[in-house]
Amino acid sequence: MRTSFHKQISRNKLKSTILLVGIFSVLILMGYIIGSIAGPDYFTIIMIIAIIISILYIWTGYYNSHKIAIASVRAKVANQSEHLEYHHLVEGLCLASGLPKPKLYVMEDSNINAFASGRDPKNAVICITTGCLEKLDKQELEGILAHELSHIANYDIRFMTFTAVLVGIIAIVSEIFLRSLFWGGVGGRDRKLHPFLIIFGIALAIIAPIVVSMVQLTISRKREFTADASAVKFIRSPTGLKNALEKIKHEHPTKVDKHISKAVAPLFISDPFKRKVQNLFSTHPPLEKRIAILERM
Amino acid sequence: MAPLTWIIIIAVVLIAIAVYYFNKFVVLENRIENSTAQIDVQLKKRADLVPSLVKVVKGYAKHEKSIMNNVTNARKEFLKGGNIKEKMQSGNKLQDALKSIFAIAENYPQLRANENFLHLQKELASIEDKVAYARQYYNDSIMSYENVSERIPGMLFFNLYGKKKKEYLKIPQEHKAVPKIEF
Numbered sequence: 500m501r502t503s504f505h506k507q508i509s510r511n512k513l514k515s516t517i518l519l520v521g522i523f524s525v526l527i528l529m530g531y532i533i534g535s536i537a538g539p540d541y542f543t544i545i546m547i548i549a550i551i552i553s554i555l556y557i558w559t560g561y562y563n564s565h566k567i568a569i570a571s572v573r574a575k576v577a578n579q580s581e582h583l584e585y586h587h588l589v590e591g592l593c594l595a596s597g598l599p600k601p602k603l604y605v606m607e608d609s610n611i612n613a614f615a616s617g618r619d620p621k622n623a624v625i626c627i628t629t630g631c632l633e634k635l636d637k638q639e640l641e642g643i644l645a646h647e648l649s650h651i652a653n654y655d656i657r658f659m660t661f662t663a664v665l666v667g668i669i670a671i672v673s674e675i676f677l678r679s680l681f682w683g684g685v686g687g688r689d690r691k692l693h694p695f696l697i698i699f700g701i702a703l704a705i706i707a708p709i710v711v712s713m714v715q716l717t718i719s720r721k722r723e724f725t726a727d728a729s730a731v732k733f734i735r736s737p738t739g740l741k742n743a744l745e746k747i748k749h750e751h752p753t754k755v756d757k758h759i760s761k762a763v764a765p766l767f768i769s770d771p772f773k774r775k776v777q778n779l780f781s782t783h784p785p786l787e788k789r790i791a792i793l794e795r796m
Numbered sequence: 797m798a799p800l801t802w803i804i805i806i807a808v809v810l811i812a813i814a815v816y817y818f819n820k821f822v823v824l825e826n827r828i829e830n831s832t833a834q835i836d837v838q839l840k841k842r843a844d845l846v847p848s849l850v851k852v853v854k855g856y857a858k859h860e861k862s863i864m865n866n867v868t869n870a871r872k873e874f875l876k877g878g879n880i881k882e883k884m885q886s887g888n889k890l891q892d893a894l895k896s897i898f899a900i901a902e903n904y905p906q907l908r909a910n911e912n913f914l915h916l917q918k919e920l921a922s923i924e925d926k927v928a929y930a931r932q933y934y935n936d937s938i939m940s941y942e943n944v945s946e947r948i949p950g951m952l953f954f955n956l957y958g959k960k961k962k963e964y965l966k967i968p969q970e971h972k973a974v975p976k977i978e979f
Contacts, residue, residue, distance in 0.1 A: 587922035594834055595929035597827065597937070735932065 525707055529672050532700040552668075564656075565602075565617040565624045574604035574626045585632070588641045589625065592648050595733040601625050601651060611635060611747050615647040615656055623651045634750075635743055642730060642740030649729035655722045666711050673704035720784045727789055728796075737793040744793070748786045817944075817953035824941045828962055831934040832880050835965075838926045839874065839887040845923075846871045846890070849916045853897055856907035860900050867893040884965060887927070894920060931965050938962050 534545050579586050585603060593600045601617070604626035611630045617623035625647045631640060650656055731737045850864055870890040874883065898917060901907050908914075941962055945954040 583918065584922075587918075587925070591922065591925045591929045594838070594926050595933050597831065597933050733929075 525669060526672060529676065529703060532696065532703065533676050536697060536700060561618055565622065568616040569604055569624055569626060572606045572626065574606035577603040577605045584637060588644050592645050592733055596648060596652050598648060598652055605629060611750060613643050613647050615650045617656050619657055620651050623656060634746060638739035639743035639746065641734060642743045645730035645733045646726050646740055649726040653725060653729060655726065659719065666708065669711055670708045673708055676700065676704045723784055724792065727793060731796050737796045741790055741793040744786050744790050814953065817950060818957060820944060821957060821959055824944060827937045828941060831930060831937050835880060835927065835930040835934060836883065838923055838930055839883055842887065842890065842920065842923045843871050843874050845916055845919055852910060852912050852916065853907060856904045857900060863896050863900060867897060891924060935964050938964050
């Protein structure tokens with residue numbers, strides 16, 4: 500809370516850009532290595548194809564991320580008359596944060612969970628489970644919603660969307676590269692190719708996706724604390740969120756609904772559960788720690 | 797480099813800083829203006845709900861004329877308008893008057909069971925939360941404005957552009973106390 504809220508936001512925007520540039524450099528480096536292994540004739544073609552695919556991929560991911568996320572969990576629009584309190588709470592929090600009201604969704608799941616997605620505050624969605632509506636009281640629900648709204652306000656959703664898409668690209672390029680080695684298509688002709696280059700290429704193809712997603716997860720965990728802090732800033736009280744997290748901690752996870760299984764995840768251009776979506780519970784720091792911090796606020 | 801180049805570079809940097817601060821003040825002022833409008837919207841919504849509330853309550857509690865009149869008058873007072881501070885004040889008075897309606901509703905079980913009444917009660921409660929949040933955001937916006945205008949170099953441009961200080965919205969004294977409900 501020491502750093503100002505707006506500073507945090509601009510820092511997040513900057514970080515998104517740095518990450519974007521960083522991952523693009525990795526991509527181009529990979530393209531370069533693939534190109535030099537495959538031979539100069541293919542270099543330009545491979546690079547052009549890689550760039551076109553990347554741009555298409557980012558484009559669709561960027562503009563449809565929230566739709567994909569909502570569709571993947573089969574969430575339904577929360578209509579005003581049926582979920583009056585949900586709407587009222589979000590409207591209040593939007594006034595507190597100066598954000599436009601996001602689209603609200605409800606998904607069928609008895610566990611308490613929620614996520615926010617979208618590319619910017621104007622195109623954002625919040626989705627909560629039916630478990631939230633059944634098990635949380637007004638104050639706790641407000642805490643959870645303030646946390647999700649903070650992800651929107653802090654541009655975490657854009658960041659997560661970007662990284663998910665880019666991590667996806669890197670994974671695809673790595674895959675193509677590794678497979679092309681198996682085909683033996685590359686370096687097949689009598690060219691003197693430095694073996695170091697091939698080893699370096701293989702290492703990069705294996706390590707790059709892991710490193711990138713590790714960086715992504717580290718940042719994502721740190722953002723949970725920031726989002727908790729911003730939620731407290733909006734409500735001016737940590738009680739609701741703290742109690743909600745307490746409830747989640749003591750909740751015996753009922754069997755997760757099968758339609759949110761990971762089996763459908765590969766169908767999407769990015770993993771809608773672990774990466775793009777700001778899910779309250781996966782890729783998050785331990786609840787105990789978050790509760791302890793909230794208690795001190 | 798020639799001295800002229802230096803002068804040009806310095807001039808460009810200074811102009812860039814001046815433009816930056818000019819725009820910054822515009823953004824922050826717009827934010828304050830927008831949050832004022834948000835408070836206004838909520839207060840207006842509350843006033844708009846009053847006639848239907850009075851209508852519902854009259855159906856069950858005909859004898860509570862003085863309370864009804866209080867509410868109706870408070871609404872009229874609010875609709876006279878004024879600046880945001882005056883509106884906040886008259887809005888608070890209206891809120892107090894509404895509280896007394898909900899207090900007397902305790903004596904009319906049929907009224908409390910009325911669906912319209914329950915709906916209006918929920919709406920008004922949520923509006924009260926929203927007014928509080930909107931006021932909080934207004935004060936937050938004032939603070940960001942002050943953070944820029946009271947520090948160096950923002951202070952210099954603040955004076956240069958002839959900007960004026962903005963006031964926080966304070967909660968009126970009588971509202972800090974728990975409202976008294978008389979039976």
